[in-house]
Amino acid sequence: MSEFKVNENLTITLNEGIFGLWNLETGEQYEIFDRRYLDRIFELNESSGMPYTSKPEDGILIEAGILLIGKKAEQYQKIQKTNGPWGWDLVSKIFHLGSKHNFPSDSASTEENKETGYVTFCESIAESAPNLDIEREGELVKLPTWNSNAIDAYSLKKALWERITSRNFNGGPVPLEIVSNILFTTFGKVHGDSHKKNLAERGILTVGYRRSSPSAGCLQATEAYLVALNISNLEQGIYHYRSHQHALTKLDSGINADLSQILCHQSFAVDAGFLIVMSSRFDKLWWKYPHSRAYRSALMDVGHLSQTFNLVATAHNLNTWLTGYFIDDLLNKLIKIDGFKEHSLFVLAGGYGLQDPLSPGVVKLLKATT
């Protein structure tokens, strides 16, 4: 008598009127065109632990890796037992399994030159390249020309060693020249068109531009929004940074929202000189990477930029702070993005104050209890 098991690494979806079934382990997707298959999955699940009796629907379910019989069922249960329960919610498990690289076509390349597949793919999407230079509508605000004096004088080692997350800002104004340097060095187009020209001469069409941090596919999917709290010679407000022009577009005058609430009551942040909200233009990534794995790239892009910001701001003698803890929809609203094609991922802060990991609120609570 064979043992059987329904593979739980699956997800059932409804999209554009079509029910789908995904095997998250293999990445294979099936359309459920006949509800008998769904009924059969229900039935098998309900009769778990009972002897297996086959039904006509089972052939396809076995082929899809959803119904496991005999040795496969035993193997599956053994792995489940060894792993123990997944520690987060199910959506994270779907993301984890679903974003793994398991495309059989990639591992089974038979071409002698292994780059052939990639080059052919790039050729196939070249015509539909999106515009990567993002310009939001609004009043254009010039920034002072950037200069590298501060980072030239500050050693990399010193910046690495002195960087610390500080949560005690004093609200002091940050000079616009410093903000301008930080924006350019972290988010500006630091490599000029000669780089593009060199590659064009070798037959490569470059669609992106380069910043000081690496970026998935050179798409520069991350946008930077400046929340100017206390910057000398810049009106308080919300601005978008034009990376390719080193200029700001004003999106809002003043801060017309409860920043502390948006940041889940990390209220010490409002005493920084400025915040930078980093969003990702998912639609840029969709163009080149049509798989959920690219969501990882969006997050990693932001991580690279965040560290560059930390080091550059430290070299300008600013204290830095960073957070991924905020109310997404409210933050998207603040910087006027849709939260669908473009979404907020991380917030950085720079300002003056004490280099103290403890916020004034926490210090107060500690004092009250001692």
Ligand SMILES: Cc1cc2nc3c(=O)[nH]c(=O)nc-3n(C[C@H](O)[C@H](O)[C@H](O)COP(=O)(O)O)c2cc1C
């Ligand atoms: C991905 C990520 C998310 C973070 N989120 C928060 C946060 O929500 N609030 C906060 O105060 N610090 C946050 N931090 C800062 C960490 O708490 C801090 O880096 C850590 O305590 C180590 O301290 P250090 O940065 O001074 O080395 C975050 C850091 C990273 C890398």
